[in-house]
Amino acid sequence: MKREILDELLAARAAARSVALATNLGTGQQLLIYPDGTKGDLNLDADVITAAREALKADRSTTLKTPDGDVFIQVHNPPPRLFIVGAVHIAQALARMGQLAGYGVTIIDPRRSFAGGGRFEGYDVTGEWPDEALERLKPDIRSAVVTLTHDPKLDDPALSTALRSPAFYIGALGSKKTHAARLERLRRAGFGDDALARIHGPVGLDIGAISPAEIAISIMAQITQKRRQGANA
Amino acid sequence: MNDVEDILGQAAAWRRAGRGVAVATVVSTWGSSPRPVGSQLAVDDQGNFVGSVSGGCIEGAVIKEALDAIATGKPRLLDFGVTNQQAWEVGLACGGKVQVYVERLE
Numbered sequence: 517m518k519r520e521i522l523d524e525l526l527a528a529r530a531a532a533r534s535v536a537l538a539t540n541l542g543t544g545q546q547l548l549i550y551p552d553g554t555k556g557d558l559n560l561d562a563d564v565i566t567a568a569r570e571a572l573k574a575d576r577s578t579t580l581k582t583p584d585g586d587v588f589i590q591v592h593n594p595p596p597r598l599f600i601v602g603a604v605h606i607a608q609a610l611a612r613m614g615q616l617a618g619y620g621v622t623i624i625d626p627r628r629s630f631a632g633g634g635r636f637e638g639y640d641v642t643g644e645w646p647d648e649a650l651e652r653l654k655p656d657i658r659s660a661v662v663t664l665t666h667d668p669k670l671d672d673p674a675l676s677t678a679l680r681s682p683a684f685y686i687g688a689l690g691s692k693k694t695h696a697a698r699l700e701r702l703r704r705a706g707f708g709d710d711a712l713a714r715i716h717g718p719v720g721l722d723i724g725a726i727s728p729a730e731i732a733i734s735i736m737a738q739i740t741q742k743r744r745q746g747a748n749a
Numbered sequence: 750m751n752d753v754e755d756i757l758g759q760a761a762a763w764r765r766a767g768r769g770v771a772v773a774t775v776v777s778t779w780g781s782s783p784r785p786v787g788s789q790l791a792v793d794d795q796g797n798f799v800g801s802v803s804g805g806c807i808e809g810a811v812i813k814e815a816l817d818a819i820a821t822g823k824p825r826l827l828d829f830g831v832t833n834q835q836a837w838e839v840g841l842a843c844g845g846k847v848q849v850y851v852e853r854l855e
Contacts, residue, residue, distance in 0.1 A: 517855065519764065522764075523761065576786075577787035579776055588850060
């Protein structure tokens with residue numbers, strides 16, 4: 517691998533750009549394939565480049581057969597994102613676990629005394645209102661949104677915004693009773709059963725979690741299940 | 750923080766420090782294999798490494814090939830299959846098969 521290719525690849529990743537690295541497994545020649553351009557010394561037919569862009573979209577590395585030999589397409593997409601609403605005790609554990617699992621983590625809490633104080637040092641923290649923050653950050657199909665505040669003033673706007681996004685996971689902390697009341701409020705706000713069924717509540721897999729770290733484990737496990745098993749989960 | 754970024758970032762840092770470096774990438778898998786396609790391992794000319802291409806079963810052999818790739822500059826495609834316990838050959842105890850591409854950082 518040439519230094520220019522590696523440096524460009526690292527720069528693309530740092531800038532959260534999607535890029536595929538195509539390598540001819542026989543010659544070692546390489547080509548960087550962006551959604552809108554290419555760079556490198558490996559010549560590929562237009563249909564192979566199209567297939568590489570499809571692999572990028574599907575987020576799946578693959579090997580393509582070409583007249584010049586096998587070409588490995590390594591997909592480099594920006595990390596999936598985890599939005600945590602509520603800079604509470606559980607969020608401290610969940611942010612760490614999300615980061616370990618490869619997510620780009622953002623903590624959202626407009627209450628200054630919660631988000632400040634160095635409890636979330638090194639994480640992306642915003643003091644915007646949850647709906648404003650999520651409208652700006654635009655959760656996509658590779659995003660998870662978890663609300664942890666217990667406060668309808670903060671959780672409800674976050675959930676409303678999340679439900680209007682294609683986020684693959686939406687979870688809300690709260691007991692069955694709290695959750696039923698929350699669904700009722702959202703129903704009155706105009707959300708139908710299909711939309712409300714997207715919310716995992718009470719949040720997390722039922723593993724008897726008690727401590728903040730254990731609850732974070734159950735949430736991270738459910739996010740993982742949803743991401744890896746999707747509709748089968 | 751991200752796995753792949755870390756590994757390639759470390760590879761680039763080693764190279765900038767003047768060390769020989771090779772990168773190994775899982776390009777295909779069959780059956781149960783411990784690490785998915787795209788998983789990477791970076792090796793320097795002293796045999797230091799970051800990342801993984803298996804659960805630890807074939808790393809030793811991959812590092813040996815990586816050191817050879819650093820020395821000769823020749824990229825290579827390695828096949829690993831099921832372990833044959835009697836023969837003591839390198840392989841995957843889990844019963845899977847993997848193909849690993851090893852290239853030198855220029």
